[in-house]
Amino acid sequence: MSRPEALVHSGGDVLAAAVAARLITAITDAQATRGSASVVLTGGRTGIGVLEQVRRSPALDAVNWSAVDIFWGDERFLPDDDGERNETQARQALLDHVDVDPSRVHPMAASNGSFGADADAAAVHYAERLESLAPAGSVVPAFDVLMLGVGEEGHTASLFPDTPYVREEARTVVGVHDCPKPPPTRISLTLPAIRAASQVWLMTTGGAKAEPVAAALGGADPVDIPAAGAVGRERTLWLLDTGAAANLS
Numbered sequence: 262m263s264r265p266e267a268l269v270h271s272g273g274d275v276l277a278a279a280v281a282a283r284l285i286t287a288i289t290d291a292q293a294t295r296g297s298a299s300v301v302l303t304g305g306r307t308g309i310g311v312l313e314q315v316r317r318s319p320a321l322d323a324v325n326w327s328a329v330d331i332f333w334g335d336e337r338f339l340p341d342d343d344g345e346r347n348e349t350q351a352r353q354a355l356l357d358h359v360d361v362d363p364s365r366v367h368p369m370a371a372s373n374g375s376f377g378a379d380a381d382a383a384a385v386h387y388a389e390r391l392e393s394l395a396p397a398g399s400v401v402p403a404f405d406v407l408m409l410g411v412g413e414e415g416h417t418a419s420l421f422p423d424t425p426y427v428r429e430e431a432r433t434v435v436g437v438h439d440c441p442k443p444p445p446t447r448i449s450l451t452l453p454a455i456r457a458a459s460q461v462w463l464m465t466t467g468g469a470k471a472e473p474v475a476a477a478l479g480g481a482d483p484v485d486i487p488a489a490g491a492v493g494r495e496r497t498l499w500l501l502d503t504g505a506a507a508n509l510s
């Protein structure tokens with residue numbers, strides 16, 4: 262596991278543009294090496310802002326978008342046309358504007374899909390899908406980059422403090438219930454699935470995130486600050502603006 266590194270940018274717009282450039286480079290590097298790349302998207306203001314910056318980047322076409330596998334770290338369990346779904350927002354920000362291969366875009370189920378209101382069944386299905394795309398000996402794909410946001414109480418993906426979901430050690434995907442942040446029902450990768458990624462990037466902005474950021478980077482217990490448990494195999498980057506970094510020494 263890698264040691265977390267913090268990179269601080271002057272503001273949210275600069276951060277989003279810098280992460281977008283980093284993402285394009287990571288994808289093109291993976292494609293140069295293996296012919297394809299595997300990326301896990303996040304929702305939230307910063308995560309969607311990064312995708313908008315990717316769309317606006319002059320280097321957008323450096324990526325072969327048809328050779329990118331796209332997954333989500335979590336999803337708000339809502340109907341498929343709901344604008345609050347992380348998938349909907351990612352499609353509007355980027356995916357609808359590039360030449361992705363639909364068979365390589367892997368959204369988590371909606372609450373009006375094949376599993377109806379059963380988020381647990383939808384989570385099992387997503388875990389099976391991940392396993393079917395995993396290399397031998399693994400239960401999740403070889404994610405090149407897994408992006409995450411951070412909540413004011415330290416949640417990441419949809420793993421909230423002091424819940425059974427952040428303590429999960431066996432399953433790779435869980436249905437999450439009674440979330441303190443709406444909507445109450447979600448689907449999320451678990452910490453073991455997140456830790457299988459080569460690079461984990463935690464991205465957040467604003468003074469309201471300063472406390473959980475400092476706690477996570479100070480070595481908090483992931484049960485209290487779930488973002489503290491999000492670590493990549495090769496690299497863990499905390500990509501922050503000055504507000505979110507305000508409590509770092």
Ligand SMILES: O=C1O[C@H](COP(=O)(O)O)[C@@H](O)[C@H](O)[C@H]1O
Nearest residue numbers: 303304305306307409410411412
């Ligand atoms: O609800 C969610 O929020 C977090 C953080 O969002 P932000 O707007 O505070 O950046 C996000 O990481 C997660 O994917 C999303 O479902």
